[in-house]
Amino acid sequence: MDSFDVAVIGSGPGGYVAAIRCAQLGLKTAIIEKYSTKGGTCLNVGCIPSKALLDSSHHYEDALKHFEEHGIEIKGDVSLNFQKMIERKNSVVEQTTKGIDFLMDKNNITSFEGVGAFKDKTHIVITHKDDKTTEIEAKNTIIATGSKPNSLPFLEIDKERIITSTEALSLKEIPKHLIMIGGGVIGLELGQVYKRLGAEVTVIEYMDRIIPTMDKALSKELMKVMKKQKVKFKLSHKVKSVEREGDKITVKADDKKGNEVVFEGDYCLVSVGRKPYTTGLNAENAGVKINDKGQVEVNEKLQTAAENIYAIGDVVHGAMLAHKAEEEGSFVAEVIAGQKPHIDYNLIPNVVYTWPEVASVGRTEEQLKEDGVEYKVGQFPMRALGRSRASGDVDGLVKILSHKETDEVLGAHMIGARAADLIAEAVTAMEFRASAEDMARMSHAHPTYAEAVKEAALAATEDRALHI
Numbered sequence: 001m002d003s004f005d006v007a008v009i010g011s012g013p014g015g016y017v018a019a020i021r022c023a024q025l026g027l028k029t030a031i032i033e034k035y036s037t038k039g040g041t042c043l044n045v046g047c048i049p050s051k052a053l054l055d056s057s058h059h060y061e062d063a064l065k066h067f068e069e070h071g072i073e074i075k076g077d078v079s080l081n082f083q084k085m086i087e088r089k090n091s092v093v094e095q096t097t098k099g100i101d102f103l104m105d106k107n108n109i110t111s112f113e114g115v116g117a118f119k120d121k122t123h124i125v126i127t128h129k130d131d132k133t134t135e136i137e138a139k140n141t142i143i144a145t146g147s148k149p150n151s152l153p154f155l156e157i158d159k160e161r162i163i164t165s166t167e168a169l170s171l172k173e174i175p176k177h178l179i180m181i182g183g184g185v186i187g188l189e190l191g192q193v194y195k196r197l198g199a200e201v202t203v204i205e206y207m208d209r210i211i212p213t214m215d216k217a218l219s220k221e222l223m224k225v226m227k228k229q230k231v232k233f234k235l236s237h238k239v240k241s242v243e244r245e246g247d248k249i250t251v252k253a254d255d256k257k258g259n260e261v262v263f264e265g266d267y268c269l270v271s272v273g274r275k276p277y278t279t280g281l282n283a284e285n286a287g288v289k290i291n292d293k294g295q296v297e298v299n300e301k302l303q304t305a306a307e308n309i310y311a312i313g314d315v316v317h318g319a320m321l322a323h324k325a326e327e328e329g330s331f332v333a334e335v336i337a338g339q340k341p342h343i344d345y346n347l348i349p350n351v352v353y354t355w356p357e358v359a360s361v362g363r364t365e366e367q368l369k370e371d372g373v374e375y376k377v378g379q380f381p382m383r384a385l386g387r388s389r390a391s392g393d394v395d396g397l398v399k400i401l402s403h404k405e406t407d408e409v410l411g412a413h414m415i416g417a418r419a420a421d422l423i424a425e426a427v428t429a430m431e432f433r434a435s436a437e438d439m440a441r442m443s444h445a446h447p448t449y450a451e452a453v454k455e456a457a458l459a460a461t462e463d464r465a466l467h468i
């Protein structure tokens, strides 16, 4: 029987990063993945394919609607080869997942394909596709088994017309009317993809705003922009039934006043969150506890009830984000190696890759109010930037929240072109506990979108933005 210092179950961004960091620290490491391609949700049916389709559909929309204003004239029709777009997305996924195999080999990590299940605290049985099994011994195990799409109790996902994000990334045709249940990050990203490709898109959201966990200013601005893009929103609507008859989907919801509203479409995408995945793990054989939300229960060291078994990423509490899983992967590897790492969960950024992009770090204005923290707000609109006018990306704003007395930056919230990249500046500043004035006094290259961050920081410092 092969024996390892560490076995990692699951090869998503949590698992594969944990394996690399373990190997870097000199630990003999194995990784177990049930599918033939590594990379988990993120690389196969999440972050990467959704961004590939967002980028492709953005090019298509630009060609249809925006080239002309730049003086670029297309002689003849712009036409869409949707299957080619999907094939390109598949090839981006393939290249990226192959990269993980390369990294495993480079770091001398032993890969096993099959479902990993605990026999006891130190033994894992791997069941391969042909039902044959391999048993390995592991001094330590890291559970990184991720998550699956959530559903609603009355709803049957048929994977054809009533679908999750997984199917929405590989459709055979463009829906005529796509009804999205949930105005969170998946609903908005994939809603925007299909809107750009010509579908009618209706987003039904239970709460009174979209992206309800982000700062309210971002919800408001993103909804305004997406409404201009002709996405329809039904807020404060509770979906109560989804029925399919042939190609027709009927969704019934109750509005705020309890009135029934009926929606008809040809596809319904259910994007109401994700749930942790531990099926087939036999966690109980190792004494690992699963809580009533289905998450693996861990302490502050991400250690389970079994001291040699750890868990990370979507399968534990916290934000379901690839970079959060990655940080936890490195963290646990370093704990196992005897180091004392640290993660500041308040500084894990949150991004929605619509266009304009939405990005956020730290506390929202609503949270500061709730916590009774005295704060200052500095806000700057993207349209006041020369760079935004040059590219034509004038929608959005940057909002910096700083402490009223100390001026320490407590939160940064932005919507605009390349906000997903701009947020890194705020994360760096907050990691070093910068004040808004520190951010404002740093030189920002001109002309860039990043100047909006400087201007918002100036506005937060003492209301002295320069260009508005």
Ligand code: FAD
Pocket (backbone or CB within 6 Å): 009, 010, 011, 012, 013, 014, 015, 032, 033, 034, 035, 038, 039, 040, 041, 042, 043, 045, 046, 047, 048, 050, 114, 115, 116, 117, 144, 145, 146, 147, 165, 166, 186, 277, 279, 280, 281, 312, 313, 314, 315, 320, 321, 322, 323, 324, 325, 353
């Ligand atoms: P996963 O990536 O889910 O990986 C778990 C792996 O474990 C899987 O490969 C699974 O097959 C394997 N596994 C499970 N059980 C076993 C077992 N018993 N034996 C062997 N293998 C097993 N996050 C972002 O930060 N940015 C984004 O832009 C983004 N976009 C997304 C878009 C979509 C459409 C979706 C669905 C998600 C997106 N996410 C994004 C979220 C991100 O994908 C997850 O947070 C991330 O993948 C979690 O990583 P993980 O390693 O915890 O789990």
Ligand code: NAD
Pocket (backbone or CB within 6 Å): 152, 181, 182, 183, 184, 185, 186, 187, 189, 204, 205, 206, 207, 210, 211, 212, 237, 238, 239, 270, 271, 272, 273, 274, 319, 320, 321, 350, 351, 352, 353
């Ligand atoms: P989400 O939690 O972002 O949004 C779900 C939305 O559905 C919420 O707004 C919620 O209020 C709403 N909802 C819940 N029940 C409802 C009902 N019965 N009727 C109408 N609305 C209802 O979840 P998601 O969009 O499914 O994404 C799942 C996870 O994947 C998220 O946790 C996210 O972190 C991750 N993800 C991240 C990215 C990114 O980082 N860019 C992209 C996609 C997915």
